[in-house]
Amino acid sequence: MIAYDFMYMQPDTLRQARENFLRLSESGQNPVYYAGGSEIITMCRAGDIRPGAVIDIKNIDACQALSLDEDWLRLGAACTLNRIKESGLFPLLGLVCGRIADHTNQCRITLGGNLCGSIIYRETSLPLLLADAKLILYGARGRRALALKSVFDGRMRLQPDELIVEAQVPLWALNAPYYHMKKTANEKIDYPLLSVAALLYEDQLRVACSGLADRPLRSKQVEVALNRRALSPGTVAAKATALLAEQARDSVEGSAAYRLFVLENTLRSLVEDWHDEKI
Amino acid sequence: MTTAIDKSIQRRExxxxxxxxxxxxDDLPAAGMLSARLLTSTYAHAxxxxxxxxxxxxxxxVECVLTGADCPQLFGPLLQDRPALARDKVRYAGEPLALVVAVDEPTAEQALRLIEVDYEPLPPLLKPAQALERGAPLLHGQGSYKKVLEDIYPEPGTNIxxxxxxRKGDSQSVLQKCAVIVRQCFGLPPSGHLAMEIRTARAEIxxxxxxxxxxxxxxxxxxxKQLAEAFLIPAGQIQVKTPLVGGGFGGKAAVCLEILAYLASRGVGGKKVRLTLPREQDMATAPCRLGLEAEISIGADQNGLIQAAELNYYLDCGAYTxxxxxxxxxxxxxCSGPYQIANLSCDALCVYTNHTYATSFRGFxxxxxTFCLERTLDMLAQKCGDDPLQLRLKNAIGPGCTTPTQVAYSAGLIGDLPQCLEKIQPLSCWDGGGVTKIKPHTVRVKGLACFWKTANPPTDAISGAVITFNPDGSVNLNTGAVEMGSGCHTHLNQILAERLQLSPDQVHVVAAPDTQVAPEHWKTVASLTVNMAxxxxxxxxxxxxxxxxxNAGLALGCPDAEIEIAAGRAFSKKNPERFIPFKDIVQGYKSPAGQSLGQPVIGRGSLMLKGLSLLDPYSGSGRTGPDWSLGAQVVEVEADLRTYTYRIIxxxxxxxxxxxxxxxxxxxVIAGGMAMGVSLASRESFAYNSDGIPLKPNLRTYKLMHIGEEPDYRVDFVETPEQGSPYGVRSYSEHGIIGMPAALGNALSRAFxxxxxxxxxxxxxxxxAATEGDS
Amino acid sequence: MMKKYEGKTVIKLRVNGQDHEVAARPADILLDVLRQQLGLTAAKPGCLNGDCGACTVIVDGWPIKSCLMLAVEAEGHDILTLEGLGGRAAAQKAFVAANSFQCGYCTSGFLMVCHALQNHYSELPEEYVIEEWLQANLCRCTSYQELRRAVRLMYEQTPPSGSPRDSRPPATNVFPAGKNPL
Structure with a gap:
């Protein structure tokens, strides 16, 4: 039960969506873009947010893309996690999507919602960061294409009226060797204590993680440390973990110290697998 | 040959x-009802x-807003210490302090957010040990509670x-002389019942x-009873209906929401009001599972025979009792577990803290x-170099022993532990509790625990049953037992069908007890329903x-002593080919000539427990329950020694x-109890921050076990009939949980x-624990 | 025409093959509308937060937690609740046969997930797939072994003709149109 009412609209085009967003903002109605809705509904119920209007973007064709073209895999912002997973087009992203929330919720949660949400894990960003994905945004200047990393520092840095239309993933990433490990406090269906994703590009490991810090991160230094093939997996894992020590967070799911312990174990097993050519 | 028992008949509903x-x-139509919502405290103590x-x-x-000022009464089944809505003070985060009644839920919720509460924070007491310290603030000052029953012993001027x-034998001097002594401390957090059905109640006057x-x-x-006494309403003017209950586990035995629903309806001139707790309030506001601290000392001789034990328990009951x-x-x-301990001393204290208050939880x-005792016994076995199973077997309670309250053992009363230990070995592939390496960093280990339990009903607890017949000769059974998943209606169906020699399909159990219709049944708790009802x-x-x-005698023209009943018929013993079906005699008998004979049949049965007593306040001697049930449990884990993760196999x-x-x-039902025990032991707790605010007050962050992580559950029965109960069945429905946390703790302690x-x-x-020492 | 709702409005919902008109606020969740306005109380409130699955219904062939969907969003989609199975579905028979419930409160949600699973996979899928789908729901009474058994039994039965299983989930904008991997 949501205590305060809001207006609901379902635009058919990006332009309609944004125009309505601007108009409602100007009249003080505090609109939000809405896709899968799970986070917005729960936050409205809890009284954490009180939008005057929700603008449902699921009916906009541009946000529903899921296709391969010559250079890119195009993933519409309103694609559900389950649809991405079942498409099998980007195996690493599919794995990550399959470990967010639970299967039924994966039939609702969207790529755009996961990236823009306030829940800090935003795990779909991990494969996209590793793949040097682009985002197509729609805002004041119409569409613009940007590298994900330029508008995502662990959270999306969009203009208030801007929305994600789609993510574009370069084709090399779809077939690159990959690794994903999600660790939880003890129950599989839980927020990650740590979620680690890795892609192999030109024989170099790319690694990003969520859960350790208050936002997802991909660190150059960590990747440099992990890619020192002359050193043992245990050694590089310890060195990489030390680089992230200050960012580890305490939460009810686990302490910072324990997260670092889990990180080190996970990185070691990742590098072991890599050295053993198991990924 | 049985007709209805000893058979796996399907759940009736x-x-x-x-x-x-x-x-x-909450599935009943709610059209035209007002909605009530609760405002709860954001401070643990203020x-x-x-x-x-x-x-x-x-x-x-908004039709009305109530606060503590509107209800001066205090509530509680043993000590009246709890206001319906907080007055002057709040004692836990989540305590109700205002109630809104409005035309619908959104309006009620909006109104809640307009209430302004000014708190003056007080230091919270978050552990029994802290609440017992000299000079600790008193959560309930002098005279702020009233004893309801005689065997409650609050200690004024303390939080006890x-x-x-x-007190049995001489534990102190014997313990000192023991060859092997193990002393351990334990601390278990409170947690939740988490029945899938959230608590809900409706009221109308x-x-x-x-x-x-x-x-x-x-x-x-x-x-x-509680509404009648608190609000001085003649009990006959109160009618309570209970449809199917979506899981209780003890958590719905407390009277809580009904009081608030009554107040809400009273506040709006008696109109129908519906009060449903959101899950977050169901967890933080409604009563939860107890926390416990303990100091355990057990002494044995060199052969591992237990000589003496000293046991101190501090039960964290939260803000109210x-x-x-x-x-x-x-x-x-x-307190001794199902073992013979001749010299025994136990002090069990119930201590107030600023946690959500506790109520009965599966296993009571x-x-x-059992976690505290059985973990200690495992350490004793290790010290003595014994197989944990053998240590338990040689100390098992048996003929010539008495329980801690000095009830003499008989197998019929208490059950047969050695047989359970015999059966658990093939069932669990028991291997002595050793550590088996299966991969370089992976081991498999089994942990064992035994349990027993008797019940603690009031010494005068009652139950009743009325049976009526339908024109087809089938039977209606009306009792006050609530079906919440434990299968009691199915068992009562079987018991009645067996006695009447009918097929279970011929017995219809009235699904929703109504206090105005069904004879009083104490409560559907303590796994006693099959026994009592x-x-x-x-x-x-x-x-x-x-x-x-x-009726049959009149119909068949023979003395009723000659009538035999079977398969829905009455017949003459002397002349078995002369019979008459139930349908012709259940409403009296009408002869072919039209003469009316006999009377319609209505069966009535009732029960008041007998032979129970209050405990002697000094020695604890006495008898609290009609029987015991006991058993042995094993949990097998596969543990990764590098990551400290494990799977329960x-x-x-x-x-x-x-x-x-x-x-x-x-x-x-036993496997379900085991599952709850495994979930509880591996992932459940109400975590609080240092201000006493719950950190996981929802099902997103409070984890229950999902499918996919459950072990292979195996159950086997020992059948030592209990003399007084229907067909010898013992209480069993809550027991699966009891030894699980201990068995898991024992397995993991060995593994790591x-x-x-x-x-x-x-x-x-x-x-x-593994890297820094004790947990 | 862009859909737009403000305040209480009459919306059309297709539930269990029948069209209904109900008056709902845009902020009303599907669960509340099903229960309170249509009297379809099989879907249960358990957490209203998407965590327990007791409110699961099937929308266009997919399991959906009806506490996390607005009623207005469901317009134009096919909603199936447990009432719509009518006692004919293989899942229902299997649940009874496998003793897969005790209190019964979570049962409706689990049944809808199982029924959707069978819609999606015509042959018994691998155990990990079953787990993935059923991990969206919580049961506090059973040991889960009974639920696993029910899924196996469900696949051993021939579904009755004309049951909702015959309608494959159509591809829509809202819900993934991914192909059946088997």
């Missing part, structure tokens, strides 16, 4: 449950300077709500003054007490049978159930070679 036709409290409801009252659609003692309550409750008769003093009593009553404090059903069946014999229970009157139903003396046993805790 099965098809209602798979079609959505089964009705739970003085209430003011609660400003003016803006909420002014919101259109009650204290129970067991008619113009005639009739109070109508519909509630999701295990104790409709307690609702009637509810039934918690009796959970402390239950710890004392069964036995799972917690079952005995009442047998009495009712016998009563009906004698009436049927009279299997969980086994061999339990003396007296008689397996419905093997599949009983297996499933560390001492795990707290719960839940998640990898981080094991990592800490």
């Amino acid at each position: 099965a098809w209602d449950k798979v079609t959505g036709q089964a009705q739970y409290c 003085r209430l300077r003011s609660v400003d409801i003016a803006a909420a009252q002014a919101l259109p659609g 709500a009650s204290h129970y003692r067991i 008619t113009a005639q003054g009739q109070v109508l309550i519909t509630t999701s409750s295990q104790s409709p008769y307690s609702v009637r 509810d039934i918690a003093p009796y959970m402390a009593k239950a710890i004392a009553v069964d 404090s036995h799972a917690e007490q 079952g005995r009442a059903v047998l009495a009712a069946a016998d009563d009906a049978l004698s009436q049927l014999r009279v 299997s969980a086994s229970t061999a339990m003396d159930v007296g008689r397996a009157i419905n093997p599949e139903l009983m297996r499933a 070679a560390c001492r795990l003396n707290t719960l839940p046993l998640n990898p981080e805790r094991i990592w800490r």
Whole structure:
């Protein structure tokens, strides 16, 4: 039960969506873009947010893309996690999507919602960061294409009226060797204590993680440390973990110290697998 | 040959449950009802300077706003210490302090957000040890509670709500002389019941003054009693209905929401009001599972024979007592476990803290007490170099022994532990509890625990049954037992069908007890329903049978002593080919000539427990329950020594159930208890921050086990009939949980070679214990 | 025409093959509308937060937690609740046969997930797939073994003709149109 009412609209085009967003903002109605809705509904119920209007973007064709073209895999912002997973087009992203929330919720949660949400894990960003994905945004200047990393520092840095239309993933990433490990406090269906994703590009490991810090991160230094093939997996894992020590967070799911312990174990097993050519 | 028992007949309400036709409290139509919502405290301990409801009252659609000032009464089944809505002070985060009644839920919720509360924070007490310190603030000052029952022993000037003692033999001097002594401390956090059905209640007061309550409750008769006493309403004017309950586990035995629903309806002139707790309030506001601290000392001779034990338990009952003093009593009553301990001393204290208050939880404090005792026994076995199973076997209670409350052992009364230990070995592939390496960093280990439990009902607890007949000769069974998943209606059906020699399909159990219609049944708790209501059903069946014999005798023209009953017919023993079907005699008999003979048959049966006593306040001697049930359990884990993670591979229970009157139903309920125990022990706790605010007050962050992580559950029965109960069946429905946390703790402590003396046993805790010392 | 709702409005919902008109606020969740306005109370409130699955219904062939969907969003989609199975579905028979419930409160949600699973996979899928789908729901009474058994039994039965299983989930904008991997 949501205590305060809001207006609901379902635009058919990006332009309609944004125009309505601007108009409602100007009249003080505090609109939000809405896709899968799970986070917005729960936050409205809890009284954490009180939008005057929700603008449902699921009916906009541009946000529903899921296709391969010559250079890119195009993933519409309103694609559900389950649809991405079942498409099998980007195996690493599919794995990550399959470990967010639970299967039924994966039939609702969207790529755009996961990236823009306030829940800090935003795990779909991990494969996209590793793949040097682009985002197509729609805002004041119409569409613009940007590298994900330029508008995502662990959270999306969009203009208030801007929305994600789609993510574009370069084709090399779809077939690159990959690794994903999600660790939880003890129950599989839980927020990650740590979620680690890795892609192999030109024989170099790319690694990003969520859960350790208050936002997802991909660190150059960590990747440099992990890619020192002359050193043992245990050694590089310890060195990489030390680089992230200050960012580890305490939460009810686990302490910072324990997260670092889990990180080190996970990185070691990742590098072991890599050295053993198991990924 | 049996007709209805010893058979795995399906749950009577099965098809209602798979079609959505089964009705739970909040499934009943709510059109035209007002909605109530609760405002709850955001502080664990604070003085209430003011609660400003003016803006909420002014919101259109709001019919009334109540605060503590509107209800001076205090509530509680043992100690009256709890206001319906906080007055002057709040004592836990989540405590109700205002209630809004409005035309609909959104309006009520909006009004809640307009209430302004001014708190003056007070230091919270978050552990029993802290609450027991000299100079600790008193959560309930002098005279702020009233004793309801005689065997509650609050200690004025302290935070001790009650204290129970067991003194048997001379534990102090014997313990000192023991060759092997193990002393351990334990600390277990509170947690939640998490029945899938959230708590809900509805109330209405008619113009005639009739109070109508519909509630999701295990104790409709307690609702009637507490409302009658608190509000001085004649009990007969209160009618409580209980549709199917979506899981209780003890959490719906407390009377809580019904009081608030009544107040809400009273506040709006008796109109129908519906109060449903959101899950977050169901967890933080409604009563939860107890926390427990303990110091255990056990001494044995060189052969591992236990000589003496000293046991101190501090039960964290939270802000109010509810039934918690009796959970402390239950710890004392069964403090030795199913073992012979001649020299025994136990002090079980019930202590107030600023946690959510506790109420009965599956196992009634036995799972917690068993964790402490059985973990200590495992350490004793290790010290003595014994197989943990052998240590338990040689100390098992048996003929010539007495229980901690000095009740003499008999197998019929208490059950057969050696047989359970015999059966658990093949079931669990018991290997002595050794560590088996299966991969370089992976080991498999089994942990064992035994359990027993008797009940703690009031010494005068009652039950009853009425049976009526339909024109087709089938039977209606009307009792006050609530069906919440434990299968009691199916068992009562079987018991009645067996006695009347009918097919179970010919017995219709009235699904939703109504206090105005069904004879009083104490409460659907303590796994006693089959015993108590079952005995009442047998009495009712016998009563009906004698009436049927009279009618049949008149119909067949022979003395009723010559009438035999079987398969829905009455016949003459001397002349078995002369018979008459039930349908022709259940409403009296009309002869072919039109003469009316006999009377319609209505069977009635009732029961008041006999032979129970209060415990002696100094020695603890006495008898609290009609029987014991006991068993042995094993949990097998596969542990990764590098990451401190583990998988639970299997969980086994061999339990003396007296008689397996419905093997599949009983297996499933015991396995369900085991599953709850595994979940509880591995991941559940109410974590609080240092201000006493719950950190995981929802099902997103409070983790229950999902499918996919469950072990292979195995259940086997020992059948030592209990003399007094229907067909010898023992209480069994809550027991599966009891030894699980201990067995898991024992397995993991062995696997990781560390001492795990707290719960839940998640990898981080094991990592800490293994790398830093004790958990 | 862009859909737009403000305040209480009459919306059309297609539930269990029948069209209904109900008056709902845009902020009303599907669960509340099903229960309170259509009297379809099989879907249960358990957490209203998407965590327990007791409110699961099937929308266009996919399991959906009806506490996390607005009623207005469901317009134009096919909603199936447990009442719509009518006692004919293989899942229902299997649940009874496998003793897969005790209190029964979570049962409706689990049944809808199982029924959707069978819609999606015509042959018994691998155990990990079953787990993935059923991990969206919580049961506090059973040991889960009974639920696993029910899924196996469900696949051993021939579904009755004309049951909702015959309608494959159509591809829509809202819900993934991914192909059946088997």
